[in-house]
Amino acid sequence: MSTPSSTGPQFRSGFVCFVGRPNTGKSTLTNALVGDKIAITSNRPQTTRHAIRGIVNRPDAQLILIDTPGLHRPRTLLGQRLNDVVRDTYSEVDVICxxxxxxxxxxxxxxxxxxxxxxxxxxxxxxxxxxxxxRVSPDKVAEQLMALSRLMGPDAEVVPCSAKSGRQLDTLSDVLVSLCDEGPAFYPDGELTDEPEQVLMAEFIREAALEGVRDELPHSLAVVIEEVVPRDGSEIVDVYAHLFVERDSQKGIIIGRKGARLKEVGTAARGQIERLLGTKVYLDLHVKVAKDWQRDPKQLGRLGF
Structure with a gap:
């Protein structure tokens, strides 16, 4: 019996997007299915800010998972653009979860x-x-499955799972593969994401900065990688990044007393970036104020939105 290959007639491939309200577990689920961290997670709403592609490689299939921002009622131009990202993704995928x-x-x-x-x-x-x-009893899971099935309609499959424990992830993967058409792999075997390294580095820094901060700050925080430079005669890579906030008071929150908070952010993010690059990293962080950037089209463009 031959093993299915990415060119064989039994091989399936397709694009799948996860949608839902903010903080429903979309990014954690994406990471769990991919088997590595390619999307940042937080208990803060609107953590994800663009459609992130994660790649699930199986002997019989390749799934390209698109983790989208949570759909919400936008209060800013940034919020409108995040919702546009989600709606644009709907028309580009084979399966919507x-x-x-x-x-x-x-x-x-x-x-x-x-x-x-x-x-x-x-x-x-x-x-x-x-x-x-x-997080809940089997009875509660069954109730939610029935409620979701009624909401989705008779043509939609409904699957329970836990990204944290791994329960039912294989079942979800099997269901998604079954809904994809036969076709070749879109990416080389072993590739986990098509996100540029600088985008992932900026996201890891933003994730570290979001830990334990006040409610208003997550929406006001953006990170831009200014420069990535391999150090001459060394295996160390120098990474220079700017964290942008909207007000001076928020700058103080990020930096902390005598710079302690920013140092913690740097330590946490550096570990993730070193794992991504496979080398030692010197991370240089600076916090800047870009007043009301979420509502300013020009500043949104400069910050990558």
């Missing part, structure tokens, strides 16, 4: 997202995913 956590009742926001998915991409295959099943 609507993620709803097991420990939260289905609400108006969830219903609005399902309505948008059905309206914008009526012919695209749909899967309802009940996430975070490790």
């Amino acid at each position: 609507v993620c709803i956590p097991a420990d939260e009742a289905i609400g108006p926001g969830d219903r609005r997202i399902v309505e948008q998915v059905q309206t914008i991409a009526p012919k695209t295959k749909k899967v309802g995913v009940v996430t975070k099943i490790d």
Whole structure:
């Protein structure tokens, strides 16, 4: 019996996007299925700011997972652009997964997202995913599965899973593969993401800076990698980055007393970046104020939005 290959007739491939309200576990699920960290995670809403591609390589298939920002009611130009990213993604994928956590009742926001998915991409295959099943009893999981099935309609499959414990991840992967058409691999075997290294580095820094901060700061924080320079005669890579906030008070939060907070951010982010690059890193961080950048089209453009 021959093993399926990326050129064989049995091989399947396709693009899958995860959508849902903010903080429903989309990024954690993407990382778990890929088997490595390619999307940052946080308990803060709107942590993900663009569509991140993660690649699941199997002997019989290749899934390209697109982790999108959480759909929300936008209050700024940035928020509008994040929602546009999600809606644009709907039309480009083979399967749309609507993620709803097991420990939260289905609400108006969830219903609005399902309505948008059905309206914008009526012919695209749909899967309802009940996430975070490790947090509740089996009875609660069953209740949520039934509620989500009613919401998604009779044509959608519904799968429970836990990215944290790994429960049912194989089942979800199998369901997604079954919904994809036969076709070749889009990326070389072993590749986990098509995100540029500088984008991932900026995201790791932003994730570290988001830990333990006040509610208003996550929306106001952006990170730009200014320069990445291999040091002459050394294996060390010098990485220079700017963290942008909207007000001087936020700058103080990021830096902390006598720079202690910024040092913690640098230490946490450097470990992630060293793992990404496979070498020692010197990380140079500077915090700058870009007043009301979320509402300024020119500044949004400079910051990569």
